Amino acid sequence: MKEAFSILRIVLSTIGLFLSIWVVTPAPIYALLPLAVGAPEVCHWLLLLNITAFVVLLFSLQSSWLQYLGLGMSVVGIILSILPFVQLPTAQQQMQLAMEKQLGKDYPKTIVKPESFGRLSPFNLIDAFKGIHLGEIRYTANVEFAAPDGVPLRLNIYRPPQAGKYPAIVVIHGGGWQSGSPETNANFSHYMAARGYTVFAITYRYAPAYKFPAQLEDVRSALAYIQKHATEYEADIDRIALLGRSAGGQLAMLAGYQQSPLPVRAVISYYGPSNLAQGYREPPTPDPLNVRDVLEAFLGGTPDQVPEQYAKASPINYANRPLPPTLLVHGSRDHITRISFPRKLFESLQTSGNLAILLEIPWAEHAFDYIFNGPSNQLALYHTERFLAWVLRDMGE
Structure with a gap:
């Protein structure tokens, strides 16, 4: 015994x-x-x-x-x-400095309703064990916004508990352009709605059956639908941000950096790829996802076979024009989208005079925020809340 x-x-x-x-x-x-x-x-x-x-x-x-x-x-x-x-303390200090460098040291004073923040500190150990409180919301699921080629595309809508008119966030899921749904990372959408945003979680057609730019066209269709139904869903179309994760981050950047049915106020990319040709030629080591296969399925070939596809699908190629403020959130240990790519995008955006912030999480891998109450997402959520409150503030208040 x-x-x-x-x-x-x-x-x-x-x-x-x-x-x-x-x-x-x-x-x-x-x-x-x-x-x-x-x-x-x-x-x-x-x-x-x-x-x-x-x-x-x-x-x-x-x-x-x-x-x-x-x-x-x-x-x-x-x-x-x-x-x-x-x-964690050093990472938080560096993130805070990155925010202050771009938004101003006193930027929190310009935020109208800081009391709506759910995260009062960058990390809370009790929340890590118990979970982050989400709050009460109104939820509308499976709203069809388009049906290209007979493929029904739906979105989910998260709204604050009280009727009103709210700044909006359009959330685009990841999944290598081949999977995912509006329910992916639902805790984030729920959390933000409880803190005063109308959140639209959208989807798009998948590769390899549908190659780029089908996915970008679907995002634009969703934005056009949101514009048409903004009053019904209590969204202020003059205060809209796009937020995407991984493949969705790439689509959010492209939609925000090009002509859009809606005036996009800001773009947030969580670990989104920004230079697809270079990403193909310089895959991570190790490469658990086999990024070359994923990119070929999405774009229809290699960079040598379809160079225009890779060029059009790479957000970094649009960084030399006036663009909305961009927040890039990335794990330094990412083995799907290497940290070197958001760093180069950040430099390109700044060189062109655009407001850009890069927040790096030293220990984090790709898709770190799938664990909503983990230390990485607590840090990311703390600063994302403040960036959104700053960039979507009502200038008339």
């Missing part, structure tokens, strides 16, 4: 160490990507697991080499799982 308990203690230490390794280890294959994405975002739970394993072994009545092995594994697990917490 004692031997069985000893083995169980070792198993607990082994599990804690195995999961914690993914805080710093990139996924070599797609099947392991959820571990690499999720481990840093549940580091608080991993820390608790590793400490528990350490304490259980430390006070074990039986002393053996297995006990010392387990203790060693738990110590390594504790060190790995605490790394995001160690980096």
Whole structure:
């Protein structure tokens, strides 16, 4: 019996160490990507697991080499799982400086209703364990806004609990242009609606059946629908921001940087690709998604075969014109869209005189915000709230 308990203690230490390794280890294959994405975002739970394993072994009545092995594994697990917490203060300071550099050191004073913010601090440990409070909203699902080629396209609408007229956010999901839905990252849409925004979560036709620019055309159709029904859905069409994740970030940037049915006030891209030809030629290492296959399915070939497609689909090629303010949020450990690309886009936007902010999260992987209450998304949400409040403020108030 004692031997069985000893083995169980070792198993607990082994599990804690195995999961914690993914805080710093990139996924070599797609099947392991959820571990690499999720481990840093549940580091608080991993820390608790590793400490528990350490304490259980430390006070074990039986002393053996297995006990010392387990203790060693738990110590390594504790060190790995605490790394995001160690980096968090510096990351927050750098983000705050990036915001102040572009918006002004006193930019919070220009925000009319700061009391509507849900995030009063960049990170809250209680929220990390319990979850972030979303709030009450009104929700309308599955509104068809277009049916190109007979494919029904729908959007979901999230509104504050009280009737009114609100600034709007159009949310475009990711999924490699091949999957996803308006329900993806629904917690964000719910959260923002409860804090005074009308949020439209839209979708588009998927590759490879539909090649670019079909997806961009669908986003424009959604914007035209929103413009037509703005009064019905209580959206102020003069205060609209586009927000996209991954593939949706690329579409949000293209829609905001080109002629649009609506006057776009701001663009927010979470880990969106911005230079598709270079992304093809310089894939990440490791490459769990096989980005070349994804890009070929989306654009219909390689950069040598369809160079115009890659050029038209790359937001960086539009950075030399006057553009709406852009917020780029990216994980420094991203192994789908490498951090070098948003850095270059940020430089290009600034060189052209456009307002741009790049927020980097040192420990975060691609799609970090799928864990809504994780440390990465708490930081991103804190600054995204303030950017939106600043850029969508009513100038007449």
